[in-house]
Amino acid sequence: MGTDRTSTSSRVFTPLDPHSRAETVVRRLTDAITFGLLTDDEQLPSEADLAAQFGVSRVTVREALVALRQQNLVETRRGRGGGSFVRAPATGTASPLRSRLAATSLPQLRDTADHYAAIAGTAARLAAQRADADDLVRIGEELHPRGRPLHRVERAFHLEVAAVAQSARLAHEEVAFAAELGTLLWAPIVPVSSKDPDPITEHQRIAAAIGAGDGDLARQLTEEHVARAVERLIDLHLTLVDP
Template sequence: MAGSGPHLAVFAPVGGAGRVDAVVRRLSDAIALGLLADGEQLPSEAELAGRLGVSTVTLREALMALRQQGLVETRRGRGGGSFVRTPREPPELGARLAAFTVDELRDLGDHYAAIAGAAARLAARRALPGDLAPLWRSLDDMARAARSSRRAVEPAQRADSTAALRRLDGRFHVEIAAASQSARLTQEEIRLQADIGPLLWLPYDGPEGHDEVTAQHRAIAEAIRRGDPGQARDLAEQHVLDALERLIELRLANA
């Protein structure tokens, strides 16, 4: 199992009440965001329960729920275990957007901007060069996915490319939070990305939108690499707030 910052946050103790639901939410969010890759084998039940700070009974209940959702596959026999199954992009993003009021979107966006800004500020202060390597890999992966989206001819191919870009966008922001060296910020970033991430980048579908988001991502990453906390925070906050305003415009246009 990789020891990257996002992975460490995914497998940190869940704490609190309702632990079955908490484990299901933690792992399902990580799978949806691509932090746990399709086909990746989860740790053994005993190890995973210990890392999440829950009993094996609780963990088994959570894995059962994830299997029912099609997010985990259990294989028996030699080389068996629990393996991640990445879901296809859900087609109901428009319906999800319509379920939010404008005030709810603005409130959620304000909260997310504060988290993203704090994570970028701390990353600029604390991150070592090795902590930043995942950011640049994600940016390269985004560029390849964007080129694939431009070349796509069939609607299914375009949908797959768009879904990949959204997952990569979420992964990029989680990696910034991981570079901040704060497990709590990283876990909150994962939760928020799962809640609003796919919606937040909905207005940027299409080549021009991809290019704009990529430029903003690179500017944030460069500010973190330069060790400029104020600039990194401001760019990250503005990145989220710009997307939020476009999302609200899209919500009103489809009301």
């Protein structure tokens, strides 16, 4: 009992976030640029808007932008029509992703994937229980690549399923994973194996299960879909770590 209490209590005292606020903004924007959430030539909101949206002062945003300029990730122009524009690295776009993948240990990869599968699977299950006709149309629209690269298709599909699940928390978690594992999981650096089912076909099957209201099947198919992507990612990880 003493052991139990000690064990429980010690979990209360975990560290607060060590990053400065400016640093956190830098990381947010750097990640978004590096991983394709913000694209080349895209204009960021104005400093004042960024400050309002991030909930920080303009000084903090400015400091973050200085760092981004030093990393050549944005270019800033003054005056009307000015602002900060994304300068996504054209060459070696995949390098940060590869570095990140190589720097992530195998247990971490698996653990994150387990967590993600739980979220994405549950989202699919709830979507099957809760989707109305409009929802199914919206999911159906995400089955079409429409010229987008596969990683964007993947991300959009799962985000849409999470949205249809009508769970703010799961949608929020899905967004968080999109900025984290999802970036690696659906990264363009991971080739789709010819042995695997076509990812779009997998989406179609998930969507069909959702449409049929079969939550358990939707979850199972989603988990398998994620598991296959994880296996591919792990294969790539192994080639990076130990070529």
